[in-house]
Amino acid sequence: MENNEKAGRKPAGVTDQEALDFHSRGRPGKLEITPTKPMATQRDLSLAYSPGVAVPVKAIAADPATAYDYTARGNMVAVISNGTAILGLGNLGALASKPVMEGKSVLFKRFADVDSIDLEVDTENVDEFINCVRFLGPSFGGINLEDIKAPDCFIIEQKLREIMDIPVFHDDQHGTAIIATAGLINALSLTGRDLKTTRLVCNGAGAAAIACIELIKAMGFASENVILCDTKGVIYQGRTEGMNQWKSAHAVPTDRRTLAEAMDGADVVLGLSAKGAFSTDMIRSMAPRPIIFAMANPDPEITPEEVSAIRDDAIVATGRSDYPNQVNNVLCFPYMFRGALDVRATTINEAMKIAAAQALADLARADVPDDVAAAYQGNRPRFGANYIIPVPFDPRLISSIPVAVAKAAMDSGVAQRPIADLDRYARQLSARRDPIAATLATIHERVRRSPQRIVFAEGEEAQVMRAAISYANQGFGTALLLGREDRMRETAEREGIDLDRPNIQLVNARISTRTAAYTDYLYARLQRQGFLFRDAQRLINHDRNHFAACMVALGDADGMVTGITRNYATALDDVSRCLDKKPGHRVIGVSLALCRGRTVLVADTAVHDMPSAEELSEIAIEAAGLARKLGYVPRVAFLAYSTFGHPSGERSQRVREAVRILDGKRIDFEYDGEMGADVALNPDVMAQYPFCRLSGPANVLVMPAIHSASISTKMLEQLGGSTVIGPLLVGFDKPVQIVSMAARESDIVNMAALAAYKATS
Ligand SMILES: NC(=O)C1=CN([C@@H]2O[C@H](COP(=O)(O)OP(=O)(O)OC[C@H]3O[C@@H](n4cnc5c(N)ncnc54)[C@H](OP(=O)(O)O)[C@@H]3O)[C@@H](O)[C@H]2O)C=CC1
Ligand SMILES: CC(=O)C(=O)O
Numbered sequence: 001m002e003n004n005e006k007a008g009r010k011p012a013g014v015t016d017q018e019a020l021d022f023h024s025r026g027r028p029g030k031l032e033i034t035p036t037k038p039m040a041t042q043r044d045l046s047l048a049y050s051p052g053v054a055v056p057v058k059a060i061a062a063d064p065a066t067a068y069d070y071t072a073r074g075n076m077v078a079v080i081s082n083g084t085a086i087l088g089l090g091n092l093g094a095l096a097s098k099p100v101m102e103g104k105s106v107l108f109k110r111f112a113d114v115d116s117i118d119l120e121v122d123t124e125n126v127d128e129f130i131n132c133v134r135f136l137g138p139s140f141g142g143i144n145l146e147d148i149k150a151p152d153c154f155i156i157e158q159k160l161r162e163i164m165d166i167p168v169f170h171d172d173q174h175g176t177a178i179i180a181t182a183g184l185i186n187a188l189s190l191t192g193r194d195l196k197t198t199r200l201v202c203n204g205a206g207a208a209a210i211a212c213i214e215l216i217k218a219m220g221f222a223s224e225n226v227i228l229c230d231t232k233g234v235i236y237q238g239r240t241e242g243m244n245q246w247k248s249a250h251a252v253p254t255d256r257r258t259l260a261e262a263m264d265g266a267d268v269v270l271g272l273s274a275k276g277a278f279s280t281d282m283i284r285s286m287a288p289r290p291i292i293f294a295m296a297n298p299d300p301e302i303t304p305e306e307v308s309a310i311r312d313d314a315i316v317a318t319g320r321s322d323y324p325n326q327v328n329n330v331l332c333f334p335y336m337f338r339g340a341l342d343v344r345a346t347t348i349n350e351a352m353k354i355a356a357a358q359a360l361a362d363l364a365r366a367d368v369p370d371d372v373a374a375a376y377q378g379n380r381p382r383f384g385a386n387y388i389i390p391v392p393f394d395p396r397l398i399s400s401i402p403v404a405v406a407k408a409a410m411d412s413g414v415a416q417r418p419i420a421d422l423d424r425y426a427r428q429l430s431a432r433r434d435p436i437a438a439t440l441a442t443i444h445e446r447v448r449r450s451p452q453r454i455v456f457a458e459g460e461e462a463q464v465m466r467a468a469i470s471y472a473n474q475g476f477g478t479a480l481l482l483g484r485e486d487r488m489r490e491t492a493e494r495e496g497i498d499l500d501r502p503n504i505q506l507v508n509a510r511i512s513t514r515t516a517a518y519t520d521y522l523y524a525r526l527q528r529q530g531f532l533f534r535d536a537q538r539l540i541n542h543d544r545n546h547f548a549a550c551m552v553a554l555g556d557a558d559g560m561v562t563g564i565t566r567n568y569a570t571a572l573d574d575v576s577r578c579l580d581k582k583p584g585h586r587v588i589g590v591s592l593a594l595c596r597g598r599t600v601l602v603a604d605t606a607v608h609d610m611p612s613a614e615e616l617s618e619i620a621i622e623a624a625g626l627a628r629k630l631g632y633v634p635r636v637a638f639l640a641y642s643t644f645g646h647p648s649g650e651r652s653q654r655v656r657e658a659v660r661i662l663d664g665k666r667i668d669f670e671y672d673g674e675m676g677a678d679v680a681l682n683p684d685v686m687a688q689y690p691f692c693r694l695s696g697p698a699n700v701l702v703m704p705a706i707h708s709a710s711i712s713t714k715m716l717e718q719l720g721g722s723t724v725i726g727p728l729l730v731g732f733d734k735p736v737q738i739v740s741m742a743a744r745e746s747d748i749v750n751m752a753a754l755a756a757y758k759a760t761s
């Protein structure tokens, strides 16, 4: 790890430069605001602004509750910090905390569809901070306080809770306490411990630590069995140095003075302090089957590797996503607020916190169904030492935790708008999540577990070199950079790229010993298509796509990625000369358009110019197959300019015929058409055709021809604010992906990872 850090590389496989690039690329930061209503015409303006806006103003003045009907308040949470305890980095100030706060806002949206904005308040004065926040109530449905140091955070939260009529929740206190408690419930049960007799040490006596031990004591831990430590050591009764009333409340009569003495024989240790605070000797001195939650971020008090080097009976959790058992408040705050907002809770109380902790603990014990296994890299996890808590991408979180929170709010009398049918609520919650993020995470994890050699055919290009390095750094496997070595080194030198690093190999096509084998292979395939031996020789010697594809064909690489120096069709022709399609399949391109929390697959965006009806039906089958693999239940719409025969026309005839062909096959997914894009995607418009066989908006769109596919996906990207991934090539028997000539480094890495993923299956 030391070497990684010297190289500016974080253990998770992200370099400092990558982290900076990620944040600065495109529009700087991680958030933007988009309107939810059109502002196109004079009439829109009259409605949205003056004079129309006066009407909801008067309605809200007459009845404040209607603010939830006429404004975004009900789904809006502010993430507020003064930057005095940023992760485990300490007091770096309000401005420096902004990346974390933007990140929390994005997580609210990503995981629970809660809209959120970050507010950094530049004062360390408690009263000033309170006075700033207390007047913001009308803007928000809830306040999430973040990374404010103890003991200030206790005073701030308590005061704001008293004076504001919306939920105020200090995430580092209660979010962390809820997750730690959930994990602890399960770890205690796995090690057969009774919480009344378990001895626990908590290192750190700040925001997170105090809240954690308060919650676990409320769950039944005996006060005399819990020792709290801080930078001065054990917090014992009578200590005066570095104390405050919150620490004093947990001081115990004991002769132990140091963390090492406190941990001797302890059953559980919670780390909510700083990197490296636990030594191996301390861990060695703990009781059999110790429970170690090293939760400091970004680096834990001790790493799982360091623990496993000295004992094999421990249950270890950290705050990080790159180890098993991530005990991190991201598992809590999005769902806590989702449930609280949905019942318009006036506060977040103990009952709601305990309900969330219990629901999380229960979730880790429940069987993992097929469609959820994907979030766990396809490995169905079993409740045990390496799985005491669900992962953040577990799709069940959104439909279970908010329900438990909402129910507890209703039962404890703080819900202003109770939900009558909680089952229906759970179903509505499921619809809020889009599986694509979980799917990509799953794909990446699967590749990390089974790393693959991917040849980057355009290895002389600087952005391809950077993508290859990122591929290797992320643990996806070995990146084979193809090109002339002298050219690659020249470019690398000029661009400041270091190619001499692990898992990067330069493949010098000019002097390769495999040239003859590739030429023979290619000649055997092409000799009856008008190619002479020397034509094959020329292709291998001079064309990187042919060389790379032959590497894949003959097993010298597991997959390939290309595309930035040649147009798509040319690259596809090159590859097709060297590789076959999978028997019984059709090679097509599928683009994934991610827009406003929803993903649609669009096909065929790469191969068939003007597909016949038969070809359209096969495109639908391939695209539906990919949709399934990505975690969707496919609903396929055959798009045209007409809908179910109107207006009639020759061009739509072909699309109608494709539907008829599928009707004659045994098909296990929903499909219908022909229809316009509005009918396919908008349930209100679809409702005008009650006979339509799709049970909801389509998530797979089969385009009538490549021009409409290409034009519409590019317009979505340029005008609609969509992120478009792909086209992904489907149907080849070997993993190959072609990026567009405008691809950025991250697009190339994503496509390389997708090629590697295919190589693993
Ligand atoms: N995994 C998760 O979800 C979360 C993890 N955390 C992590 O917990 C840690 C604390 O955060 P937070 O409570 O918000 O911060 P605070 O500033 O409120 O508290 C920090 C506490 O840690 C103590 N401390 C710092 N260094 C050491 C050390 N080497 N040995 C013993 N005690 C130490 C401080 O002691 P003193 O009082 O003497 O100054 C203080 O009590 C951070 O690393 C943070 O990343 C926090 C929230 C969530
Ligand atoms: C996770 C988090 O909130 C923290 O480390 O502060």
Ligand SMILES: [Mg+2]
Pocket: 087, 146, 147, 171, 172
């Ligand atoms: Mg925090």
